[in-house]
Amino acid sequence: MKYSRLLIGLGLIFLTGCTQTKNTASLPPETPSPIFAVPTISPPPITPKSILPIPSPVVPIPGVTPLPVPPLPAQVGDYQVIDELKQPQFMAQSSDILRAASLPNSRVKFNPADLLVVLNSTRKYFKNRLDEDRDLQREGILGTQGVKVTDIIKTLDFMVLTLQQDIKAKRSIRLQDPKFLNTNFRSIQWTAFNPTAKDEKRVRMTKYAVFTHPGSRTPTKEFTAGLYALKPDTDDTLRFKYTKQDVLTNIYEPQGKEFGAVEPLAYLDREGLESALMEGTVLIKFTDGTSEFFNVDRNNNIPYIKDLKPTEQKRYWYFRPVNAIKGYGGTIQTKISLKPGVTFAGDVLNIGLGRIVVRENLVGGKPQLHMGIIADTGGAFLPNLHQLDFLAGVFKSKEEFAEYTRKLPEYTKAYILVKR
Numbered sequence: 546m547k548y549s550r551l552l553i554g555l556g557l558i559f560l561t562g563c564t565q566t567k568n569t570a571s572l573p574p575e576t577p578s579p580i581f582a583v584p585t586i587s588p589p590p591i592t593p594k595s596i597l598p599i600p601s602p603v604v605p606i607p608g609v610t611p612l613p614v615p616p617l618p619a620q621v622g623d624y625q626v627i628d629e630l631k632q633p634q635f636m637a638q639s640s641d642i643l644r645a646a647s648l649p650n651s652r653v654k655f656n657p658a659d660l661l662v663v664l665n666s667t668r669k670y671f672k673n674r675l676d677e678d679r680d681l682q683r684e685g686i687l688g689t690q691g692v693k694v695t696d697i698i699k700t701l702d703f704m705v706l707t708l709q710q711d712i713k714a715k716r717s718i719r720l721q722d723p724k725f726l727n728t729n730f731r732s733i734q735w736t737a738f739n740p741t742a743k744d745e746k747r748v749r750m751t752k753y754a755v756f757t758h759p760g761s762r763t764p765t766k767e768f769t770a771g772l773y774a775l776k777p778d779t780d781d782t783l784r785f786k787y788t789k790q791d792v793l794t795n796i797y798e799p800q801g802k803e804f805g806a807v808e809p810l811a812y813l814d815r816e817g818l819e820s821a822l823m824e825g826t827v828l829i830k831f832t833d834g835t836s837e838f839f840n841v842d843r844n845n846n847i848p849y850i851k852d853l854k855p856t857e858q859k860r861y862w863y864f865r866p867v868n869a870i871k872g873y874g875g876t877i878q879t880k881i882s883l884k885p886g887v888t889f890a891g892d893v894l895n896i897g898l899g900r901i902v903v904r905e906n907l908v909g910g911k912p913q914l915h916m917g918i919i920a921d922t923g924g925a926f927l928p929n930l931h932q933l934d935f936l937a938g939v940f941k942s943k944e945e946f947a948e949y950t951r952k953l954p955e956y957t958k959a960y961i962l963v964k965r
Contacts, residue, residue, distance in 0.1 A: 624686045626895050629848060629927035635740050637930060639689035646734035648723045648960060649912040653903060657718050659884035660916065661708045666882040667899045667920050668701040670874060678875060685897040686930070690733060692963050697899050700964040703729070704901065723914070730962040732903075735896075737931035747956035749932040750904065753824055753890065753923075754946050755838075755870055755939045758817035760829040764798065770818035772827075772839055772864045773797055773807040783807075784845050789822070789861035810839060810864055819855045822862055825923070826870050828939060839864045840871040840880065849924030860924075870936070872921035873898055881920045883936055890921035890934040896961075898922075902933065904957040933959070 622636035675681050675694075682694060704720060711718050719725045726732070737748045761768040770793060775784060783806055787796060796803045811829050813821065821827035821839070830836045841862040849860055865877040873893060874880030889902055900919045905912050917935070926932065935953075940946040 624689055624895075626686075626928045626930065629894075629924065631894075634928050637686065637738055637740075639686055642686060642736050642738045642930060643690050643733050643961075644736070646732050646960060647727050648732050648903060648914065649905060650723050651905075651912045651914050653721045653723060653726065653914040653916050655721070655887050655916045656884070657708055657712055657720075660720075660887040660918070661705065661712065662882060662884050663887055663918050663920050664701055664705050664708070667918060668698070668705055670879060670881050671698055671701065671899060674875060674879060680894060681898060683894060683897065685892075685895045687733070687897060687900070687961065687963070692733075696963050697897065700730070700901060700962065701899055703964050720916070726903075726962065729965060730901075731965055733961045733963065735902075735959040735961055739931040742931075745931070745956065748904070748959040750935055750953070750955060750957045751932060752935045752937045752946075752950045752953065754885075754937045755824060755826045755828055756820050756943070756946070757828045757830055757836075757939065757941050758813055758820060759832070760811045760813045760817060761832050762811065764812045765832075768812035768814055768817075770813050770815050771795075771797060772810045772813065772818070772821065774810050774865055775843060775863045776806070776808055779806060784843060784863060787845060787861070788847065788859040789845075790859065792861050807863065810866065811837075815856075821864070822858075822860070823855060825862075825872075825921075826867070838867045838869065840867040840877065842877045851925065870939075883920055885936045885938040887917045888921060888936040889917050889919045890923050890926060890936070891919040891932075892926040892929045893919065893922045895928050895930060901962040903960045903962060904933075905960070906954050906957050 622638035622641075624637045624639050626634050626637050628634050671681060684692060684694060707719055711720075735748060736746050739745070759768075764771070773792070775781075783803070787803075795801050797807050797809065798804060811831070813827075813829070817827070817829075822841075826838060826840045828836060828838050842865045844860055844862045847860045850858060867877065867880075870883040870885075871877070871880040872883045872888065872890070891900075896919065898919060901916065902919060903914055903916050905914050907913070919933070921934075921936070923934065926934070937946065937950055940949070
């Protein structure tokens with residue numbers, strides 16, 4: 546999904562729920578039939594227009610003067626980095642960013658059941674949406690290393706099958722064994738590349754979360770900012786007509802000019818609304834004692850403006866009720882289910898959706914490894930070759946979130962795994 550995140554420059558640590566048993570690195574997985582057929586992608590002719598599809602017209606943002614952007618130094622490279630609108634931004638030299646490597650000999654930490662949920666959901670999205678979602682068809686900068694989309698699907702297939710076998714057999718998790726990983730996967734070290742700040746080579750690890758907010762089913766004196774859902778029969782052009790500030794003038798409420806055009810879901814205070822728009826998912830505890838998750842569905846097609854205050858952003862998201870934290874996806878029905886501790890938001894156009902990331906940090910002078918998957922995105926990551934955002938969990942307050950993330954590292958060495 547294309548929403549922006551609250552980014553706090555601390556690092557991450559994965560939640561673990563696994564115990565170490567006997568070494569099964571030499572135990573190969575069974576080789577049943579493929580879980581699903583890998584579609585064959587016929588690449589379009591290599592022309593500038595086929596590489597960078599013509600974007601939708603940019604919706605003007607009333608009342609917002611674009612912030613001055615310092616000019617980038619002249620760039621040379623073999624990979625064209627694009628933004629959310631598929632427009633070229635700068636060139637990158639892939640050999641400075643990606644190189645073959647091996648994982649250190651340290652057990653990889655992650656919660657097997659949680660990672661399996663996100664792997665399965667991401668794999669399902671590839672299976673069902675590959676033909677329709679052109680962003681999935683992008684190889685990104687990994688294409689310079691010979692990595693195809695079919696390799697990403699093969700990686701997801703193999704990891705899902707291996708985890709299922711090990712969990713069912715109640716044996717040591719092979720995906721946590723660095724020897725097994727180095728034998729069965731290419732390990733590609735990712736060096737951060739920021740054209741405006743080239744000194745830092747480690748990948749920045751920011752964090753995001755789902756926050757719990759009080760709210761009401763109906764507007765009250767305290768809760769006046771509405772979350773709305775588009776109705777099945779709503780003219781799709783309606784969502785393009787209004788900014789967030791327009792919506793906050795109660796155009797969808799009684800006496801408003803668009804009353805009845807959308808379905809009211811919940812009402813928050815302004816802080817709660819901005820948090821929901823920023824994070825993409827919100828857990829609302831209602832005044833009637835009930836609670837419910839809501840996730841962004843579709844927006845008004847106004848781009849997120851970096852460095853503009855949240856209250857001044859014109860982008861508005863329409864929501865849907867959901868039964869879990871949701872990430873990337875074209876519709877609410879197809880969005881990927883997320884689990885904290887094993888999920889990253891990142892640049893799905895230039896790095897790619899479904900990429901498996903192992904991060905390394907030193908603890909007491911020894912490498913500590915944690916694994917996760919890029920299954921979400923946001924406006925701050927398009928483009929972004931130097932940062933990942935870690936889904937830390939569900940928190941009651943920003944203070945609780947800050948306390949949890951304060952102990953996590955801000956930067957990390959990162960590896961991307963691809964099935965051999």
